[in-house]
Amino acid sequence: MAYDAGRVGPLGPQHKAAPVAAWGRDAAAVAAERPGLARLPTPLVTLDAAALEHNLATMAAWARAAGVDLAPHGKTTMAPSIWRRQLDAGACGLTVATPWQLAVALDAQVPWVLAAYPVLDPGVLALLARPRSARVLVWADGADVVEATSRGLTAGGEPAQPLDVLVELGAPGGRTGARSVEAALEVARAVAAAPGLRLAGVAGYEGALAHDAGAAGLQRVRSWLGELRDLHERLAASGAYGDVPGGVVVSAGGSAYFDLVAEALAPLHDPAGQRGPATRTVVRAGAYVAHDDGFYRGISPLGRGAAGAAGEGLRAALHGWVRVVSRPEPGLALADAGKRDLPFDEGLPQVQAVRRSGSGATETLTGAQVTALNDQHAFVRLTGAAESLRVGDVLRLGLSHPCTAFDKWGLLPVLDDAGAAQPVLVDWVRTVFG
Structure with a gap:
C-alpha cells in the first residue's frame, strides 16, 4: 500500500467514502481485503492507482528530458502521501499557495517549499x-x-x-x-x-x-x-x-x-x-498527478503533443461514481451527487460508463450527459441507448479540474483500475484541507 491505508486508523462517519459496514474497522484491514467497488457507497470520487503511478513516472521523465527541476503545486491534492510519491519520483520540493499550506508542507518535512x-x-x-x-x-x-x-x-x-x-x-x-x-x-x-x-x-x-x-x-x-x-x-x-x-x-x-x-x-x-x-x-505544475477528463486533458502539454521523451501522455486518475436515484420523466435521470461532491468550475462531469444495478461489469455508455448540478443532485439528460438506465444503476463520471475535486473528500479510495470490469479497492488517500 503506497499511500495512507496504514495511517488512517478506524473508519467512521467522518469518512463519507467509507461503507457503513466498515465503520469501526481499520482502513488498512479493509483495503487488504480488496473489496469490490460495489461494496463502496455512492456518491464517490476515487483515485486510479495505475494512472497515478503512470503520471508520476511520465512527468518525472518529461522533467529530466526537458532539463528542469519540478516542484509540483501541493494545493492540487493537499495529500501528503501523494506529495511523498512526487518527491520519491524526483521532485525537488513542493509549491504552496497559502501560509497554512506552507505550515502543512513544513510539518510534512518537505525539503524545499516554494511559497508562491x-x-x-x-x-x-x-x-x-x-x-x-x-x-x-x-x-x-x-x-x-x-x-x-x-x-x-x-x-x-x-x-x-x-x-x-x-x-x-x-x-x-x-x-x-x-x-x-x-x-x-x-x-x-x-x-x-x-x-x-x-x-x-x-x-x-x-x-x-x-x-x-x-x-x-x-x-x-x-x-x-x-x-x-x-x-x-x-x-x-x-x-x-x-x-x-x-x-x-x-x-x-x-x-x-x-x-x-x-x-x-x-x-x-x-x-x-x-x-x-x-x-x-x-x-511548478501540479495537476499532472491526477490529470482529468476535462480542462487539463485539453490544455496540458502532455495532452496536446508535447510528451516527447516522456512517451505516452497523462491519464485521468480521478473518477466520480454516482447512482441513479430517480427517473421522473423520459429523457431524464437524477443521480445522487452534486456540487458538494464533484468539481464543476471548469466544466461539468462527463458520463463515461455504467455499472448495471451498481454491481455489473463496467461498460461504456453513450447518450448520457450531465447538464446541471444542484447541491446533492446531478441532472443527466438521456438519448438513445442511455434511455435504458434504471434506478440503482451506477455511472462512472470523468471529472474536470482536480484542484476542486480533492478538496471535497477528506479520504479517497484508491482503486486498482477504474477502467476494469470489476475495480477493487487497494488503498486510501487522506487529504488535509482544514
Whole structure:
C-alpha cells in the first residue's frame, strides 16, 4: 500500500467514502481485503492507482528530458502521501499557495517549499524566523510587500537564517506580480536592502495570461516568459545575486504551459554554476498527478503533443461514481451527487460508463450527459441507448479540474483500475484541507 491505508486508523462517519459496514474497522484491514467497488457507497470520487503511478513516472521523465527541476503545486491534492510519491519520483520540493499550506508542507518535512505568494502572516513569519532544515522561498511583487515581510520576519529579533525571496513578475491586467521588468528590478533592490531577506531569484505564473492552447494565448505566454528570462539575466549580470545556498531559482510553469516554460527557461538551468550563478529552473505544475477528463486533458502539454521523451501522455486518475436515484420523466435521470461532491468550475462531469444495478461489469455508455448540478443532485439528460438506465444503476463520471475535486473528500479510495470490469479497492488517500 503506497499511500495512507496504514495511517488512517478506524473508519467512521467522518469518512463519507467509507461503507457503513466498515465503520469501526481499520482502513488498512479493509483495503487488504480488496473489496469490490460495489461494496463502496455512492456518491464517490476515487483515485486510479495505475494512472497515478503512470503520471508520476511520465512527468518525472518529461522533467529530466526537458532539463528542469519540478516542484509540483501541493494545493492540487493537499495529500501528503501523494506529495511523498512526487518527491520519491524526483521532485525537488513542493509549491504552496497559502501560509497554512506552507505550515502543512513544513510539518510534512518537505525539503524545499516554494511559497508562491507574499508571506505576511505574523505567525508563519515567526515560524520561518526559527532554525529549520527546509529551504523556503517566498514571493514579493512590490517594495511594500518586501517591507512587510522583513518587518514580520525580524519582529522577534534577527532570524536564524535569511529568508529567500523570489521577485514576482506579472503583467498588466493579470494577477499579482510587478507589472514590468523595470518595476521588478526595483523590487529586487528592495529585497537586497531589507533585513532578514535574501534575493534568490525570479518567478511568476503564466497561467493567468491565457486559458486555452490557441495561437494568441501561447504567444502571450511566450512573450511573458521572455520578459522573465530578461529579468533574471539583468539581475545576474549586475551581480545582484549574492551567495544563495541551493542556487538561484527561476520558476514558472503551471499545469497548462510547462512545455513553453522549458522552451524559454531550460537554457538557464545550471545547478553547477558553470556559466554564472548556480541557477535552477523550476517548473511548478501540479495537476499532472491526477490529470482529468476535462480542462487539463485539453490544455496540458502532455495532452496536446508535447510528451516527447516522456512517451505516452497523462491519464485521468480521478473518477466520480454516482447512482441513479430517480427517473421522473423520459429523457431524464437524477443521480445522487452534486456540487458538494464533484468539481464543476471548469466544466461539468462527463458520463463515461455504467455499472448495471451498481454491481455489473463496467461498460461504456453513450447518450448520457450531465447538464446541471444542484447541491446533492446531478441532472443527466438521456438519448438513445442511455434511455435504458434504471434506478440503482451506477455511472462512472470523468471529472474536470482536480484542484476542486480533492478538496471535497477528506479520504479517497484508491482503486486498482477504474477502467476494469470489476475495480477493487487497494488503498486510501487522506487529504488535509482544514
